[in-house]
Amino acid sequence: MYFHAGQDFVLNTRDVLGVFDLDTAGASRRTEEYFRKAEAEGAVVDLCAPGTLPKSFILTDFPDETLYLSQLSPTVLKQRAEKNLMK
Numbered sequence: 877m878y879f880h881a882g883q884d885f886v887l888n889t890r891d892v893l894g895v896f897d898l899d900t901a902g903a904s905r906r907t908e909e910y911f912r913k914a915e916a917e918g919a920v921v922d923l924c925a926p927g928t929l930p931k932s933f934i935l936t937d938f939p940d941e942t943l944y945l946s947q948l949s950p951t952v953l954k955q956r957a958e959k960n961l962m963k
Contacts, residue, residue, distance in 0.1 A: 893937055896932060898933060
């Protein structure tokens, strides 16, 4: 199944490893190091509209490990994924 992750971008739910809240997970030193490494490798995709701050990030493993920054909250992303699973 697929779900809308923001900015007209759709992800396959089977490729999603996790959806994380930037307010809580972003405060960790390990998360900060992981973000720096992913950014240096070009593995960060910003799905936020211009001028908006990301609220969550989505970690996927296809085609490679990629971080998607989303302006949508983790709760909204979860609801979208669950809604599509129920169809």
